[in-house]
Amino acid sequence: MLKFKCPYCQFVADETELVSGGEAHITRELGSSSEKDFADYLFYRKNPRGVHFERWLHQFGCGKWFIAARCTLTMEVFGTYSAQTLKPPASIIRKIKSRRPDWKGFSK
Ligand SMILES: [Zn+2]
Numbered sequence: 001m002l003k004f005k006c007p008y009c010q011f012v013a014d015e016t017e018l019v020s021g022g023e024a025h026i027t028r029e030l031g032s033s034s035e036k037d038f039a040d041y042l043f044y045r046k047n048p049r050g051v052h053f054e055r056w057l058h059q060f061g062c063g064k065w066f067i068a069a070r071c072t073l074t075m076e077v078f079g080t081y082s083a084q085t086l087k088p089p090a091s092i093i094r095k096i097k098s099r100r101p102d103w104k105g106f107s108k
Contacts, residue, residue, distance in 0.1 A: 021055030024067040056084040
């Protein structure tokens, strides 16, 4: 079972208290985006085998969204942080790189 520490209320919640919001750090290109870019934004999501960044809602707790960095193979959680953060904090990136030296790095 997955367990995440909510970055807001600091409660360690298991996944039954949370709701998954899918892939994190998805941005919509404004104005000059092509139809393909817009379709990618609407319909296509990464489904990596390994490090993944996901949105989670602490539904039965403080009710706030946060982002979790975890490995989809081992279920190891590298950390959580505010959903208003545009890219993963350096401390989480360092932790991932130390645990997964072959990781290619963060990309949107
Ligand atoms: Zn919370």
